[in-house]
Each structure stands twice: as structure tokens, then as C-alpha cells.
Amino acid sequence: MATGAFADRGADLELVGIQKRFPGFTAIEHLDLVIPAGSFFALLGPSGCGKTTTLRLVAGLEDPTDGRILIGGQDVTTQKAYQRPVNTVFQSYALFPHMTVLENVAFGLRRRKITDAVAKAHEALRLVELDHLAARKPVQLSGGQQQRVALARAIVNRPALLLLDEPLGALDLKLRRQMQLELKNIQEEVGLTFLHVTHDQEEAMTMADTVAVMNKGMIEQMGSPELLYELPRTAFVANFLGQSNLFTGPVVGETSTSIAVDVAGRSIVVPKARSHRHGGDVTIGVRPEKLSLHRDLPAPDSASNVLGPGRVTDVSFTGVSTQYLVAVPGLGTLVVFEQNRSAGPIEGEGDEVWVTWNVEHGFGLDDDPAAQTEKFVADTTTQSLAAQRRADLLTELEEA
Amino acid sequence: MATGAFADRGADLELVGIQKRFPGFTAIEHLDLVIPAGSFFALLGPSGCGKTTTLRLVAGLEDPTDGRILIGGQDVTTQKAYQRPVNTVFQSYALFPHMTVLENVAFGLRRRKITDAVAKAHEALRLVELDHLAARKPVQLSGGQQQRVALARAIVNRPALLLLDEPLGALDLKLRRQMQLELKNIQEEVGLTFLHVTHDQEEAMTMADTVAVMNKGMIEQMGSPELLYELPRTAFVANFLGQSNLFTGPVVGETSTSIAVDVAGRSIVVPKARSHRHGGDVTIGVRPEKLSLHRDLPAPDSASNVLGPGRVTDVSFTGVSTQYLVAVPGLGTLVVFEQNRSAGPIEGEGDEVWVTWNVEHGFGLDDDPAAQTEKFVADTTTQSLAAQRRADLLTELEEA
Amino acid sequence: STGTAAKPTAAADKSDSEKTLRWDNWALYIDVDDAGNYPTLEAFTAETGIKVEYTEAVDDNNTYYGKVKDQLALGKDIGADTVCLTDWMVGRLARFGYLQELDHANIPNLANLLPTLKDVDFDPGRALSVPWQGGFAGICWNKEKFPDGIGSVEELWSTPELKGRVGVLSEMRDTMGLIMLDAGVDISGDWGDDEFTAAIDVLKKQVSDGQVRNIKGNSYKEDLVNGDSLAAIVWSGDIVQLNAENGDKWGFVVPEKGGTIWNDNFVVPIGSAHKANAEALIDYYYDPAVAAEVAAYVNYITPVAGAKEAAMEIDPELAENQLIFPDDATLAKAKVFRTLTGAEEQTYGAQFQSILLGA
Amino acid sequence: MIPIAYTFVFSFNDSLKSNITWRGFTLDKWLNVCAVQNGAVCEAFGNSLLIGAVSTVLATTLGTMIAIALVRYRFKFRAGTSLLLFLPMATPEVVLGAGLAAQFLSLGVPKDMLTIILAHTMFCISFVVVTVKARVAGLDPALEEAGRDLYGSPAQVFARITFPLLLPGILAAALLSFALSFDDFIITNFNSGAVTTFPKYIYISASRGIPAEANVIASAVFILALVIVVTAQVSAAARAKRQARLG
Amino acid sequence: MAFAAFASTAAPPTDAPPRRRSPVALLLLLPGILYLVLFFLAPLVSLVLTSLQAPSEFGDIGQYSYAFRWENYVVVIEQYWPHILRSFGYALTATVLALLFSYPLAYFIGVTTRRWPLLQSLMLVLVIAPFFISFLLRTLAWKQILSDESFLVTSLKAVSLLAPDAHLTGTAFSVIFGLTYNFIPFMTLPLYTTLERLDLRYLEAGNDLYASPVQVFRKVTIPLSMPGIVAGTLLTFIPAAGDYINASRDFLGGADTQMIGNVIEANFLVLLNYPAAAALSIILMTVILVIVGVYVKRSGTEELL
Numbered sequence A, B: 001m002a003t004g005a006f007a008d009r010g011a012d013l014e015l016v017g018i019q020k021r022f023p024g025f026t027a028i029e030h031l032d033l034v035i036p037a038g039s040f041f042a043l044l045g046p047s048g049c050g051k052t053t054t055l056r057l058v059a060g061l062e063d064p065t066d067g068r069i070l071i072g073g074q075d076v077t078t079q080k081a082y083q084r085p086v087n088t089v090f091q092s093y094a095l096f097p098h099m100t101v102l103e104n105v106a107f108g109l110r111r112r113k114i115t116d117a118v119a120k121a122h123e124a125l126r127l128v129e130l131d132h133l134a135a136r137k138p139v140q141l142s143g144g145q146q147q148r149v150a151l152a153r154a155i156v157n158r159p160a161l162l163l164l165d166e167p168l169g170a171l172d173l174k175l176r177r178q179m180q181l182e183l184k185n186i187q188e189e190v191g192l193t194f195l196h197v198t199h200d201q202e203e204a205m206t207m208a209d210t211v212a213v214m215n216k217g218m219i220e221q222m223g224s225p226e227l228l229y230e231l232p233r234t235a236f237v238a239n240f241l242g243q244s245n246l247f248t249g250p251v252v253g254e255t256s257t258s259i260a261v262d263v264a265g266r267s268i269v270v271p272k273a274r275s276h277r278h279g280g281d282v283t284i285g286v287r288p289e290k291l292s293l294h295r296d297l298p299a300p301d302s303a304s305n306v307l308g309p310g311r312v313t314d315v316s317f318t319g320v321s322t323q324y325l326v327a328v329p330g331l332g333t334l335v336v337f338e339q340n341r342s343a344g345p346i347e348g349e350g351d352e353v354w355v356t357w358n359v360e361h362g363f364g365l366d367d368d369p370a371a372q373t374e375k376f377v378a379d380t381t382t383q384s385l386a387a388q389r390r391a392d393l394l395t396e397l398e399e400a
Numbered sequence C: 001s002t003g004t005a006a007k008p009t010a011a012a013d014k015s016d017s018e019k020t021l022r023w024d025n026w027a028l029y030i031d032v033d034d035a036g037n038y039p040t041l042e043a044f045t046a047e048t049g050i051k052v053e054y055t056e057a058v059d060d061n062n063t064y065y066g067k068v069k070d071q072l073a074l075g076k077d078i079g080a081d082t083v084c085l086t087d088w089m090v091g092r093l094a095r096f097g098y099l100q101e102l103d104h105a106n107i108p109n110l111a112n113l114l115p116t117l118k119d120v121d122f123d124p125g126r127a128l129s130v131p132w133q134g135g136f137a138g139i140c141w142n143k144e145k146f147p148d149g150i151g152s153v154e155e156l157w158s159t160p161e162l163k164g165r166v167g168v169l170s171e172m173r174d175t176m177g178l179i180m181l182d183a184g185v186d187i188s189g190d191w192g193d194d195e196f197t198a199a200i201d202v203l204k205k206q207v208s209d210g211q212v213r214n215i216k217g218n219s220y221k222e223d224l225v226n227g228d229s230l231a232a233i234v235w236s237g238d239i240v241q242l243n244a245e246n247g248d249k250w251g252f253v254v255p256e257k258g259g260t261i262w263n264d265n266f267v268v269p270i271g272s273a274h275k276a277n278a279e280a281l282i283d284y285y286y287d288p289a290v291a292a293e294v295a296a297y298v299n300y301i302t303p304v305a306g307a308k309e310a311a312m313e314i315d316p317e318l319a320e321n322q323l324i325f326p327d328d329a330t331l332a333k334a335k336v337f338r339t340l341t342g343a344e345e346q347t348y349g350a351q352f353q354s355i356l357l358g359a
Numbered sequence D: 001m002i003p004i005a006y007t008f009v010f011s012f013n014d015s016l017k018s019n020i021t022w023r024g025f026t027l028d029k030w031l032n033v034c035a036v037q038n039g040a041v042c043e044a045f046g047n048s049l050l051i052g053a054v055s056t057v058l059a060t061t062l063g064t065m066i067a068i069a070l071v072r073y074r075f076k077f078r079a080g081t082s083l084l085l086f087l088p089m090a091t092p093e094v095v096l097g098a099g100l101a102a103q104f105l106s107l108g109v110p111k112d113m114l115t116i117i118l119a120h121t122m123f124c125i126s127f128v129v130v131t132v133k134a135r136v137a138g139l140d141p142a143l144e145e146a147g148r149d150l151y152g153s154p155a156q157v158f159a160r161i162t163f164p165l166l167l168p169g170i171l172a173a174a175l176l177s178f179a180l181s182f183d184d185f186i187i188t189n190f191n192s193g194a195v196t197t198f199p200k201y202i203y204i205s206a207s208r209g210i211p212a213e214a215n216v217i218a219s220a221v222f223i224l225a226l227v228i229v230v231t232a233q234v235s236a237a238a239r240a241k242r243q244a245r246l247g
Numbered sequence E: 001m002a003f004a005a006f007a008s009t010a011a012p013p014t015d016a017p018p019r020r021r022s023p024v025a026l027l028l029l030l031p032g033i034l035y036l037v038l039f040f041l042a043p044l045v046s047l048v049l050t051s052l053q054a055p056s057e058f059g060d061i062g063q064y065s066y067a068f069r070w071e072n073y074v075v076v077i078e079q080y081w082p083h084i085l086r087s088f089g090y091a092l093t094a095t096v097l098a099l100l101f102s103y104p105l106a107y108f109i110g111v112t113t114r115r116w117p118l119l120q121s122l123m124l125v126l127v128i129a130p131f132f133i134s135f136l137l138r139t140l141a142w143k144q145i146l147s148d149e150s151f152l153v154t155s156l157k158a159v160s161l162l163a164p165d166a167h168l169t170g171t172a173f174s175v176i177f178g179l180t181y182n183f184i185p186f187m188t189l190p191l192y193t194t195l196e197r198l199d200l201r202y203l204e205a206g207n208d209l210y211a212s213p214v215q216v217f218r219k220v221t222i223p224l225s226m227p228g229i230v231a232g233t234l235l236t237f238i239p240a241a242g243d244y245i246n247a248s249r250d251f252l253g254g255a256d257t258q259m260i261g262n263v264i265e266a267n268f269l270v271l272l273n274y275p276a277a278a279a280l281s282i283i284l285m286t287v288i289l290v291i292v293g294v295y296v297k298r299s300g301t302e303e304l305l
């Protein structure tokens, strides 16, 4: 029971075979997940993939259709929200508009009849550097400040598990980066287990110990940010977490350490250790920042893959780096990032270039290349929204 | 007059000595601006700096307190909004909720009694790939789709000038990048003059021919994205447009091509051509991606600045690159970006490193270092918001 | 929607233990002094120890009936121990058995009741009701506009200057009574559908021609004051009062061909537990001196013999007023509208209402 | 506005029994409102206040409950319930009044204060539901969820979150229902029996000339309402100002 | 304030439809629904029964017994169809007039005065003010103001705007005038609540897309304030159709301006013809329901329910 007790450290969260169906729509198909105590776990995925639903299930605001939820080894599936040692920072903050900042923060403590609620609330506000605004009402705060109050309101309860639902979604880039740092610091300071939901990949990667990429109610891949980025398992992950150049073709050669894939007549080598499939048609890829551009055909080198010649079709300066689009006949367009060490772009539009990369940087996906991957995340969401609205209406009509 | 005529190409926009006062608040102090016909112009700045106000003045939705507005050489200052050959994609889209997508897009054409309104509207919808949703109401669309409808609704009128007020603000990163490309393509295709407002610096830099950074109702700097990024004139621009490492100190040496600045006992050299001030106290800077890290003290080299030794205090993997924070005693913390050419970070936390950069990459600001520059844009905004709210209330009371 | 259920039985009388009486009456129908007290009532309380709660709850026979009929049908208390209602309504209540029989032994002063009122067709022998005040319905006119006066119903119809400025009462028996009298029908006598229908046709024509615009209940007085009506069929007592308030502006006459006379009568509703107290009250007001005091104030016709003499002592001019103490000649012109049967009440009422409703 | 001014002006009329012609200025009527006719005006006014208050409390309670259920829960006969709520608003008052009167009659309920209160509560419920429903719909469910998340039991969440947040809507509903009840004449007239309310008093007196005291009371209510609203607004503005200064 | 009451129509659409089923719902609903069933539905049923009663055999006036006399309906329609038509005609005219008057007023309060909250609430108070003075008193005041010898009428006659023998009281004019006046707050408040939330950015978008102010009003403002217009017209039309005070001969009406409410009253109180009164009530209600149903369907604002 949560009442009266502060968690002295985070607790494990375990989801076993979770399924969640809404009338006419299955939000989560089958979910197994273990989050070790004290870790910062990020759940990443496109809009509508079921992130919020997962959090709500953990918080007890929604009941799973099937499956079990364990916190610190204890089955809490049937516990009510207010009985679980879990707190949430809501996507919309959900600060109580009729209470002051201080009352908001003290709310949970008061409900649990913890002595010293006010002192503890002040302490939490000091942690987020907002103690001087304790007497204000939420509407009188800026978005960033509201977000910090929501955080304080959750943290003050020292829950075994803290759920964060895109708490930074509404902030602009600069403020967002600043808040990310603070959040990470707080987590390290209090040692709680954080389950952080976001659809910003950069945020997920910089903050989390472990990232899980979710798609259509399933976890596509899970692991450290580096692992996911460097070795994506599926095309979805490869494209959702950063950009990728992907090629599909049959495996035509094999050594003890690597495979060679034929892509439109060219052979591309990928280390076996970095490829999930070793035979048949495979999709392989490489990240744009791993590519180098050359004006002349580089000397053949077994440690490198070479593609070209291609033509630079677009150069765009993004500040830190420059993005080149290189059209290689038969292969399509490659994306190349070049850090702006020197001032200005090196190649111009229309230049003929060769693209090379270290064999060690390629990766091979687990996907079956025959299966289609969708292109427009947004359109899918809209369609599913529309489908769901229809379903809702039908249920309503049924009942009437 | 706009009636009946399609602009065959964009027109120049000229703002002459524009000032805008609201009761109790001056939103725009003094603004002169020329946007050449057919260009893609981005107005960038923090929240509340007057971007929307500028657009509204151009659109005729607000009257300037002082100054003149010329479109294609013609003074339109006294024309009503509906008489100006200008269209706006609103920050909030402002799609008419009671009309279908098609009716929304055809609205402007119908008002101008243009024949074939429906056919033209369909064509515009095809351009944004939404023709299949023509019969829907706006609420039935996702955010990204609404945004495209708003764009179609404006473009279909072929205005001499198209104003875009953060049209991508609500989209998630992936969709946003996708829409940026589309927008740019459309602009190139139709050849109109685009005036695009945003507070996303990356968006501004990748899309625009010319970027203007606005702050507190004034334009701080204006020019090509590369110019602004590589040679910021003020600390505000240096920090708002990407990140910068800035140092302040007196000029202690001078050659024909460069100056040497003493920063906490170390001498840093900056090319004269890249520095706005050549004497007294100056602030100089360098971009994080221009810095290199070295485990050992590099050999002295007149082409490079060297700082160190420092200690790596934080390493964060962001996918494309890794961000290092290096604390150099007496100088504070430097930010260094290293593109992830090899897998994984090169240096670890706690490592002792030297930082170098090519002298050619430094820049010197025009700012007077004595004047304080704010550190937290967000907090300033909040304060100014509060101040303004107070002012608002006072005016209200006065009037009542 | 009350069925023809068994008639309710009278409540047990508690007058011996409860010295209270609740009296519902029409507005401005009793003497009031400047402080807003009722002198005669106070005297009554002083004399008998019975506290009277006097309420001006009757604004219209129909609405009052509408308010209390359900309780009456159930034999329950209606919130009043005695109430003054007009003849025809008393007739209806009597038919339905909603009234308690009065014990004449408790009302010795009843001997002072004017002989003409002792035996009425709706209540033979006055077993259930005793008159409180009465009045004429006649014609009044604005003396400023018509110095020569308007003497008959016929003139109301035929004077062109009166077009749209004629008022009649929404009280069927008065308006129809005057019209029938004008046509030479004896309304107390034995008339039937033909006579009534003929009169209805007259009224209908005048209304549809626009000669008659205002068909009102008590609010006809405002029309006279604000000029919407320049001449009207009205009740005598009101005119005395209006003239007093607005300067002697209106003339009144009981037409040569006849006017109606009516009385409002004390009755004790079936659910009242204070009948004896009510009888004491009636007895008190049948003292000619008290009756004269009331008459001096309300200006209606008192049914108490000897009141005129008593009034002489208060104010001789008052005693001469034909509208308060009518002489035999005036009385001879005034007729009582005969009691209608239930069926007649229904059909005649419907015919009259259909004019009021403009159908 | 003109009739209000008229009413106000004539409340100073030095009238006798009826208040039709202007007879000169006096303050007497304001000073001795309750004196006339043994305080019949004041009694009617008091009845109206009492009826308004009781039926407001009843209607607001019942209506708020329904509104919450309608917005927050899904149940069978939802459409039926909505219709049942809409019907009284769509039913002319005469029909409501006559129907209820007949009902009381056949149930043998004598008409008095109670029947008026029952009648008023009935027609006020719908208006309350509509008002509060809007408020409930505008209430972010996330707030209640946040309450539950922060260890608030259902009862605590209602008492500390839901209710305070609905309060403005509930108050507006209460005010509306009081105004409707206070000003209702038609339904009252059918169901009042011998009890007189303020509008009914006026209706009854209309036939014999309304005493200036009625104008006094009406004007007083009007002025009182005006003062209350203006004070509320001004103090809200002042509060906002104070808070802005704090900010 | 009371005006918030009319927010119904402008309520933001609940993005998440209610999904929970719970016994709590029943608990919340039951008392209120029971109350309505008892004091609204049951009377309605007995009203229907009453409307089918026949006069009791040998019964006196006002005495009826239960039957199924459907002819009652035919009889009252035959007898009172002019009143029924007149009621709806007057109500419709008054509704239109009230709308014409209220829309600019509500627009002024809801949009123009947005920047001066104090002025806005003051204006609102003035609109709601009539609620606090009995509408009977206000109507009576009009009766005086419009009477034949009043300043208004005599001056109108003096400038020949009114024929010398014309009247105002007791005519259709004054009844409709009274109806309009009395129901203006009911029209203004819902209009205000929608207009107050009207997003001016839509108007700007209209301006930006070459619509002149008039066109913006027609194509954008009006459609967007439709919920308020519907709510306002219903709140005006329904009670106006059933009103019997304004048309009463004792107030502003005359014999040929009697509305169905007056007929019901006369049958109920004077003629004691309860079946006729009940039948007329049912007819009135049915017609209103049908009109409202069609209207709401056609204006596409079903959620109003």
C-alpha cells in the first residue's frame, strides 16, 4: 500500500502479456516489458501508437483487458489508481486550476495524511526552483513553469515509479533542452524509476538509459540509445530514430565475418555481427552521418563500401551540419550529413561525387523486405482515428 | 486590386519605418525590411518578439501606428485586408469549422468571383496531396493535414505574397521535416514570395533564402542562413541560432589580419574580417561543432586556438553526433559536438582533454560586453508576459 | 375532472377552542384606515375575541374557484373559513355540496337582511349564504369627452366617436345581462337559448366591427383611466372610487331598460372548522351601524336594512347616493340574472368565451 | 429598459389604491412597503423567495447529478434521458402547469406551497442540467485522474477537485433557476392553490390596480441584483489586479 | 451569472466520449429522472388521459369521466385552429424580431466589448436585469405606455404616423411587441455565449481571403454562431407560442389576438372544460416538438439535446 510510505528508491515495473482493447479499437496488442528499478526508461513512438495508454494502465487509470502489472514484484493489476505507489506527470500537466502551486504540490501528501506536507511541498518546489511562486495559481505561470510544478507535484510523493507523459511536448526547443537537463538531474538525484513517454527521438536518446520504440501497440525494439541507433532491428526503428539510408537486395556473398548484398548491381558489405539476417533478401542500411563524400573515385579498400558516382541534388545548411542529398542512379537518393568543421558546404549542387562508408558502420535489419512499411505516419493515425470514431458511433447507436 | 487577378509571380514587400503600439505595450519599435520578389524569407525569434504582429501588419489585419507598407512598389498601408493581394496561413490554421475542406479552399476564389473555383480548389488540394479528403470537415483531419489544407487555402489564390505564421509549430519532428520539404518545393514550384515566421532555428535555416532574427520588436540581424550562423553579430543571435561558446576579454594583440583577445589569461585569436570590433573589451565565440578534442596537448600551431586542459563533465549521445561538455578552469564550460563517424563516443566522462579550433572559425560580436545579455530566454518571456499582463490590466482599469 | 363522487361532508367545528377566522375577500372591499388597519374587524375582534385573518384573495370568481375546487372536492380545508363569492358561483358551489349549512340561530342580526334578498333561487331560504355587499352593472362614460352622457347600451354601439373605445365586462352575466335587457328580455324571468343567442350575436357584431375593443375583468378601470375606454359596461362601486381618486371624471347610470344587480355572499366552505366563528362575523356585520361604516368606505350596496339610517348619521350625502343606498326606482331598473343550470352554464359560457377568444 | 424605468418611477407615485396615474412624488411607499393590505405584497414576496430558494436547491442538486452522469458515463437510455430532459424545456408553460395541476388533482394532493415548489423544481431541473453539463464537459478529465493518481479516493477527488471546479457552473445554474422560479407566473398560477407568490400577486392586483408597493419591491430586487453583480465584477477585477501585482 | 446557463450549445465538444459504465451513473441519475418521471411524465400521461375524457352522464359543469373520446381533438382543432395558427404566427414573428434586435446587441456585448470586461459585464447585467423585475410588471408598464392617451400614441398621431382612430393596445402589434420584448433576454443570452466564444481569427481569415466585411458576416460569423441562434430562437419561440400573458385581454391583447395559451386558460379556469384544455395542450406540445425537431435537424445542431 502506498499510504503513509515514501519509496526510498524506485521499484521494478513489470508488464506481463498486457492487452488493451477499447470498444472497436485495440490500442495494445501484446506487451511484455521489464523496467529495472532506478532506471530512466523512455518509451518512444509516433502519435497514437499506445504510449499514453501504456502509462495509464500502469497508473491504474485504465484497466488492462488482459495481462498483469507488477510493481516491485507485487501484483497491482487490481489496485485502484489511488492505491498504487505511482505518480504521473500528465501530458497536459493537469494542474488543479483552483489551487495554488503549493496546494497542488501538497495535494498527494495531504491525501496520504503525511505530516509536514507543507514543508515537504516547499522542498519539492525548491528542487524545481519555483518555491518563490508557491502562492500563485497555475494560470499565472508560463508553460515551462507549469511543467515544473507538475513534476514537483509528482516527485514530492516519492513514488516507486514516476510516469512522465510527454511533459516537454509543449515547450519550444530551447526551453525543452533546458528542461531535459533538469529532469535528468532530478532523476539522478532522487534515484526513482522514471518511465518517460515522448515522441521526440533526440529527447529519448539524450535522457534515457533504455529506450523502447513502440509502434501500433507493440514494442519494436528496446535497448540503450546507442544500440537502437547504431543497430536498429527494423526499418521503422531505423527511420523513426534518426534518418537512415536503406537498401534491399539478396545476399550474394559471405565470409566468416561479413555478408555481401547485391543492390542494383553493386555489392555492399555488412558485418555479420551487425546483421540480423544472413541469407535471402535483406534490407541493410547506414546512417547519413557515417557517409563521406569524395570528388574522385576513392581507392578500393576492403574496409569501405563505395557507391557512385552520384549527383548532389540538394544541399541544405542546418547550422551544425550540412545535409546533402545524393542521387545515385539505380539506388535512389542517399542522405549524407557532414559536420560543418569548415565554414560552408564543401560540395555544391550538381557536383558529381562518390559516397563511402566504413563497412563496420553498416547494419542489417530483421524485417522481411517483402512486407511493406508505411510512409506517412500521420495518415495512418488519421485513418485509425476516423475508424475509431466510426466504431464509437456504432456502439452508441447500439446502445440507444 | 486583388479582385479577379492571379499574381503570376511574387511581389516585393517593403516595410518602411513601421511602428506598432498596443495600448500600454509597444510591440514593434521601428522596423525597416525589404523582401525581394520570389524569395523565401524567414522571420525568426523568441515567443512574444513581434513576429505575428509583423505579419498581421502586412496582411492588413492590424494598422501600423506609424510607417508604410508597400507591396510590389504600391503603397497598401491604407488598404483593407480583403483588398490586399496577400494571403496568410495562420498559426492556428483558422480553417472554417463549418465548411468542408473543399469549401474552405474555394472560399477566397468564390469571394473574388473567379470562375472554376471548384476545379482550382481541387487542383490546390492535389498539390498538398489531400484531394481525397475534400469532402471532410476540418475537425476530421489530423494536425498535419489541417496544416496542409490551410496552405492550400492560401496558395490557391496565388497571392503576390504568402505569409506563413509558424504553420508547422504543432507537428511532430518527423512530420515537420516532411512538411518543410513540401513547403519549400511548393514555393519553388509556384514562385511566390513567402514570408515565413517560426521560432525553430533549424527550420528557418533549412528553408529560407534569407533569415531575419527578431528580438523585442527589432531585427537583430538579417542575411543568408550561413552568414547568420557563421558570423552572428550579437550574443542573442549567436545563442538563439544554434549554440555558441562565447568568451569576453580585452583585445591584447593585433596583426593586420587578426586580433588576439585575452580570456582569463589565455590568448585567443580571431580573424579581423570575422570580428565586428577590433579594440577594447570584445566578446568572441566559436560554434561547438568547430571544436576538436585532443587527449594530449596538440603541437602549437598559429592556425589554431588551443584551450585546456579541461575535463569532460558530460557526454551525451544524440544520434548524429555526440555532445561533450568540457569544463576548462577559469573559462567555464565549453560545448563540443563531434559527429558520430565511428560508433560510440571517443572520450569518456572525466577524461582530461584539450580543445582546439581553427582560428578561421572564430567570430567576434558587435555587442558591447558591458551590456548584460540574458541567459534564459524562457524566464525573460515569462517575466515580460507578467509585466505585460500587469500593463494590460492597468490600461483596462484606466479605460473603464 | 372530478367525477360525480359522493358529496364531501363538513368538517367538525372547532370554533369553541380556536378563536380564529380566516376570511378571503375581494380587494378594496372593506373599510381601511390610513394606517392600513381594518377598523370594523378590529372592533369585531375586540368584541368577540375572535382573531380574523383577512386576505384579499379573491380576484375573480373563476380563478378563485380554480384555485380551491380540488380541495373542495376532497372536503379539505381551502385555507379560508369564510369567503365572499358572487351569486352564481354560490349557486354552483351549493349544487356541488361544497358549502356548510349556516345555523341562523347563531346569526340573530340576519333579521336585518333586506327582504328582497331573503329568498333567492340559488339558495332558497339563505341556508348556505348571506350577502356581504352588492352592486349594479351599468354604463359609465368619460364626462370630459361626452358631457351629454351615454344612457343606454344601444348608444354604446351607435356612437361613432366611441369606435374602439368601448369596454365591456368579461363577466358574462353582467355584459350579457345588460345586452339582453336592452333587447327587452327579463333576465330574471324565464328566457331561453333564443334570447341568449340573439344577444350573443349583438355582442359578436360589435366586437368584430371594432366598436368594442376592451373586454376586461376588473382591469377595465385602468382602461378608463388611461383612456383606452371612453365608455363601458362597469360596476357601480368602482366608479365612485375612481371618481374620488381622479376627480369627478366619469358618469354612471343604470340604463333605462335595466341593469343587473348582484351580490357577493358569505359562504362557509365545506372544509372549514370555524363555522361558528364565521356566523359570529356575519352577525356582527349585520349590525346596521357596522354595515353603514363599511358602506361609507366601500361604496357598494349594503344588504342590511337600517344601514341607510345609520349612514345618515355619518354622512347624509352618502345616504343619498343612489349607487350605495338605491331608492326603489333605481332598484326597480336592476334585475338579477337568473340561475343557470349546469348545462346552460356550460353552453352559454362557451358561447360567451368564444367571443372573448375572438373565434 | 423603458418599462423598468417606468416601474421604478411609479414606485415613488403617491398613489391611492391603484397606481395608474401620476399623483406626485413620495417616499412613503419605499418606507412602508409592507404596510399595505396587511403586508400582502411582502408576504407574496417572501413566499416567492422561499419557493425560489427551496426549488433552486432541489433542482440544482438533482440537475447537477444528472449532468455529471450524462457527460461522464455511458449507459442505456442515454438518448431517452436526454429527451426527457429536453421535453420540459420544449413544453409550453401552460401545458406544464395544466398537466401538473391535473396530476396533483388526481393524486389528491392539495395545492399549496409544496406543490409550487415541486412544480418549480421540475421545470428548473432541465435548465440546471444544461448549464452544468456544459461545465462538466469543459472539465478536463485529466484533472480528476490526477487527483486519483495523487492518492485521492473517489470521494476525496469529488470533494476537492470535481466539485470546486464545477462550482461556477453550479452557481450559474442555481442563479438561473432562482430567477426562473422567482419570475414564474403561469405554472404557479395553476398549482398554487391559495398561496400567493409575487408575480401572482401582481397578476391578481393587475385587475384592480397594482399598489405602488409592488413597484417598490420589484425595483428593490432589480437594484439589489445590479449591485450584487457589479460588486462581484469589481471585486473580481480588483482581485485580478492584486494577483497581477503579486506576479 | 445566469447567462452561462446558455452555454449548452457552445459547450466544447467532449473529445473523449464517455466510456465508463458504472453503477454510479445510475445512482446519479435516478433521483432526478425519477423526479421528472413523477412530476413531468406522469402529469403528461394524465394530461393525455384527461384530454380523452367525456362529460359524465348527468354531470354538472366541469365533471368528466374517463373515456377515449378522440373526437375531443377534432372538436378543439375545428374550434380553435385560428388560435393555433395565430399563436405560431405571433411566436414566429416575435422570434424573428427578437433575433434581429438581439443579434447586434449580443454581438456588441460578446465581441465588441471584449476588451473592456467591466463594460461587458455591465451590459450583460442590463440584459439580464429584466429577469429581476417581474415580467408582469414590465408588461403592465407597456400597457400604460402604449395606451390610447399615452404620450407615445398621441405624439405618433400628431405626426400622422398613426391613423387618428388607430390603437396600439389590444392589437396584434402590441401583443407581438410584448412577446418580443419579454423574450429578448432569452434570445440575447445564448447568442451572447456563442458570440463571446467566437474565434475572431476566423473572421480575420475571411478578411484575408478577400471577403468584404458583409461577406464575412454572412459566410463566417452567422454560420459560426448558428448554435446560439438555434438555442436562442428555441428559447424564445417555445415559451412565446405557449404564452398567455402578453395576449391576455387584461394585458396587451384584445379579443382578436387571443393565443392558444389563452384558450387553454379559458377552458381550464372558466369553462371548466378540462378535456378541451388538455387536448389543446397536447396539440400545442406536439406541434412545438415537431417544429423544433425539424428545425434542429435542418440547422444541424442535434447535440442541443
Ligand SMILES: Nc1ncnc2c1ncn2[C@@H]1O[C@H](COP(=O)(O)OP(=O)(O)OP(=O)(O)O)[C@@H](O)[C@H]1O
Pocket: A022, A023, A025, A026, A027, A045, A046, A047, A048, A049, A050, A051, A052, A053, A054, A199, A384, A385, A388, E019
Ligand atoms: N478511450 C479510448 N477509446 C478508444 N480508443 C482509444 C481510447 N484511448 C485511446 N484510444 C486509441 O488508442 C490509440 C493509442 O492512444 P494513445 O493515447 O495511447 O496514443 P499515444 O501513443 O499516447 O499518442 P500521442 O503521441 O498522440 O499522445 C489511439 O489510436 C487512440 O485513438
Ligand SMILES: Nc1ncnc2c1ncn2[C@@H]1O[C@H](COP(=O)(O)OP(=O)(O)OP(=O)(O)O)[C@@H](O)[C@H]1O
Pocket: B022, B023, B025, B026, B027, B045, B046, B047, B048, B049, B050, B051, B052, B053, B054, B199, B388
Ligand atoms: N492586441 C494586443 N494588445 C496588446 N499587446 C499585444 C497585442 N497583440 C500582441 N501583443 C503583444 O505584442 C508582443 C508581440 O506579439 P506577437 O504575437 O507578435 O509575438 P510573436 O513573436 O508572434 O510570438 P509567438 O512566437 O509566441 O507567436 C507580445 O508581447 C504580445 O503580448
Ligand SMILES: [Mg+2]
Pocket: A051, A052, A053, A091, A165
Ligand atoms: Mg499520448
Ligand SMILES: [Mg+2]
Pocket: B051, B052, B053, B091, B165
Ligand atoms: Mg506568433
